[in-house]
């Protein structure tokens with residue numbers, strides 16, 4: 136089976152609010168999959184299920200053939216370490232230097248010696264296009280550089296899967312394009328499976344191998360970018376064109 140992430144019939148409600156209603160998605164080995172949908176459609180909730188941070192009301196998530204909600208805490212932790220996550224907010228520790236931020240998971244989850252940690256940190260920083268920033272506090276860096284540090288930290292443990300939550304939201308178009316390039320470069324260089332959550336259609340069309348659109352708790356279309364450009368489905372069309380008028384309520 137070539138699916139690295141398999142989401143099967145996922146349901147999740149918060150009180151009366153049904154956020155996921157039977158969502159299913161396969162992400163294949165090595166591909167860049169984009170999950171798109173309007174704000175509040177449940178994209179981050181979906182991501183939290185994939186990383187095992189949130190449990191569904193029902194449904195399953197397989198990471199490389201292991202169903203994560205049936206695992207022990209210890210095994211879940213092992214599976215989680217296959218995933219590098221770039222959260223929506225960089226979530227860096229400002230009391231630590233850039234070096235310490237990237238070294239954090241290596242120190243916490245491995246027994247690597249300081250020497251090796253140093254070489255891994257500098258390798259990861261250079262992969263994301265940063266140098267000579269090891270000793271800075273993240274708060275002194277630009278937003279774009281902070282994102283790169285977050286990414287260097289996310290890939291420190293050699294993940295097989297890299298997950299991004301809205302990496303281009305709130306960044307200028309030039310930086311967005313640089314982030315897109317970085318997503319593609321890392322996908323190739325690290326030989327990983329990539330899932331990106333986004334509502335940025337320009338980035339999506341530029342970067343995705345496949346796209347899945349979340350709407351009212353389920354995926355209404357999954358396919359190659361072309362399928363989205365050509366879709367006559369009024370919901371897909373409205374989202375792709377970014378029109379205020381249409382079946383998708385803007386509230």
Ligand SMILES: Nc1ncnc2c1ncn2[C@@H]1O[C@H](COP(=O)(O)OP(=O)(O)O)[C@@H](O)[C@H]1O
Pocket residue numbers: 149152154172173174175176177178179180181
């Ligand atoms: N922990 C939570 N408790 C209650 N409601 C939540 C929680 N997390 C998310 N929600 C709700 O689920 C819906 C989807 O949220 P989210 O996945 O963050 O959307 P987005 O697609 O913008 O990432 C929103 O209505 C949000 O308020």
Ligand SMILES: [Mg+2]
Pocket residue numbers: 178179180223300301
């Ligand atoms: Mg979100």
